[in-house]
Amino acid sequence: MGTQAAQKSERYFVPQPSAWPFVLTASLIALLGGVSAYLEEDHIGPIPIYAGLAVAIYIIFRWFRGVALESEGGMYSAQVGRTYRWGMSWFIFSEVMFFGAFFGALFYARELSLPWLGGEGSKIATNLTLWPGFEAHWPSNGPAQLGGAFKTIPAFSVPAINTAILLTSGVTITMAHHALKASKRGACILWMWATVALGCAFLYLQAHEYIEAYTELNLTLRSGIYGSTFFMLTGFHGMHVTLGTIMLISITLRLMSGHFKPDSHFGFEGVAWYWHFVDVVWLGLFVVVYWL
Structure with missing residues (x-):
């Protein structure tokens, strides 16, 4: 019995009970509820949004820290590594279905x-009978002309720059991965900070694009079907880039702390998978939403 228990503990790691999942869920409910109420103009102010976001970021970093300590403490076996890979694969698949x-x-x-x-x-x-005189041209805010006349954002302006930025970031994180496998930790860290900088640049330009859309183009969430689909697709993608950038910062700090080995670094690989997924989704957005 003792030998069987030892073999089982070597194969499967059972973490200690944690309140982080419940606290993170509560913070995300506050964040999403605050955003939803704000969009419906039925809210008490931005406090739930800021509080939910701050707590969520704090919990994510604390949770990452706990997982990192478990990994560096040698608690993960090859079986745990396989389950992590399967888990990340299914997570990305669920994201594919989401988009x-x-x-x-x-x-x-x-x-x-x-x-x-x-x-x-x-x-x-x-x-x-319903909409006499309506001409079906895209982009459109529908036959009711919801939100009034608007202009679209040209594909080969800020969106094209952001496309180049994300494609470049895919190259830099790949270079970082190769450097890590070659035991060139210094080069890996430099490539990772370059990837973080590109992610931040993307978010800055997207925020600038949104401000222009609302203040100069009259393109808002109320601009009929085009406005709602435009902001839902690009907005959720921007949220994923934000989360991805936080993840990039986390693993870069871990690299600077001496974490990850050339032959054992799934924490790094998982974030790289996620970042490449974000890149691919943006390519689809650029072609379908901005270009065509």
């Missing part, structure tokens, strides 16, 4: 609903 739903909504609105409202394929001329 796939919004891309699907954009496709439905643009390729199916809008032509139908314009009279295409309608045998009873529903468009003439």
Whole structure:
């Protein structure tokens, strides 16, 4: 029995009970509830948003620290490493489905609903009854002209720059990965800080783009179907870039603390997988939302 228990403990690591998942859930509820209330103009101010965001960031860093200490303490076996890889793979798959739903909504609105409202394929001329004179051109805020006239952001302006930034960041994190596997820790750290800087530059330019959209182009969440799909897709992607940048900072600080080995560094690889996923999603956004 003693030998079996020892073999089981070597194969599976059971962490100590933690309150972090519950606290993080509460902070995310406060954050999302605050944002939702703010968008509906039925709120008590930005306090729930700021409080939820601050607590969430704090918990994430503390949680990362606990996982890092477990890893550096030699508590993880090869089996734990495999489960981490499977877990990260399924997480990224769920993210693919998440963005796939919004891309699907954009496709439905643009390729199916809008032509139908314009009279295409309608045998009873529903468009003439409901929305006479409506022309089905994209981008559109719908036949009701919700939000009034607006302008779109040219693809080959800030979005093209952001595309170049994210593609470059994919190269820099790959260079960091190769440097880590070659035991060149100094070079790895430099490449990682370059990746962090590129992620921050992307977020800065996207914030500038949003300010321009609201103040100069009258492109807002209220701009009908185009405005809602535009901000849902680009906004959620921006949130993922923010989380990814926090993760990049975390593993870079771990590298500077001497963590990760050339043959054992899944914490690094998991973040790299996530960052490459963010890159690929942005390419889809650039082509479908901005360009076409």
